[in-house]
Amino acid sequence: MAQTYEELGDNDRALAALAEYVEKFPEDYTGYLDLARIQRRQGDLDSARDYLERAIIIEPRMPELLGELASLDLSTGRFESALSGYEGALASSRAPAQRTAALEGLREYYRFRGQMEEAIGMADARLDEAHAWQTPMQVAQDRFSDIDLYLDAGRYDDAVALFEELRSQLPPPVSDYQVPHWEIHIALGAEDGEAARGAYHAALDAMEAAEFGVLRPALTGDLGRIEELDGNYDVAVANYRDTMAQDPGRNFHRRTGRALRKAGRLDEAEEELREALRLRPADPRTHLEMALVLEAQGDTARAMEHLRSALAAWEFADESFEPAREARALLGAR
Known part of the structure; x- marks a missing residue:
């Protein structure tokens, strides 16, 4: 029932259904995990943490739970705890699928922190x-x-090389959409x-031909990036919001x-x-973007x-990581 409400976008009823579930089945960690995920999406990060910690009391070495808490720690700037949590998830993993998920978490940790070579590793x-x-x-x-x-x-050339390697590995109709x-x-x-x-x-034609409507948000977001690149900033805003x-x-x-x-708004x-920062308080790219906005407003101190x-x-961050280089240059110029 909670999943149905969630799919309908009714988070309040989903939360109520899950609260009833955990009251009836307090020893099932999955109820607390689902509560944490909804609360996190809504930006109630303290409640999300509380539910995750309750779940971990029930299953203290469950890799999925350790990874979820590590992800929350990363988003809120508890970097040492995040790394420890991801490494704990990997150490606790027994099945290949669990290890794959734990390594994916570590990849995102290093990517978040601009340590791109570690992330690629x-x-x-x-x-x-x-x-x-x-x-x-x-796999492809x-x-x-x-x-x-x-x-x-x-590493643009490596991105192109990987794309060329993968494009022939998917059969239609999956490739009809994924490749473009x-x-x-x-x-x-x-x-x-x-x-x-x-x-x-x-890609849009392939999505519509195959009736893969679930992929539309990703394409709408891509269109926003295209419009932004072409200088159509107001149109880009509309596409991002539509996504x-x-x-x-x-x-x-x-x-x-x-x-x-970029539109001057x-x-x-x-x-x-x-x-954006309410949902992910430690996101460095958002902090950099906010600094650019505040600088344009003349508020140098907050920038x-x-x-x-x-x-x-x-x-x-890697010395070659451009966003960190930009942030250092901006701070050094003040």
């Missing part, structure tokens, strides 16, 4: 584990996400708006705030970025506070 280790239990097609589908990892690391979808990301990485737009239309309306679980507030800043940008918050997360 975790992606490689995750791939080794995945081969032990996933089909080749499942999951590996597509590493294209964005390489792009974030500034990731072509969008490759084109955006090269700042080629025309190619990205062409790939978007190909979140289609899938409330997607946090596109930072992207929306960035496009609003600074007050709206600040409001959007506040919401510097957000730059320091960004650099706290990026304390050990």
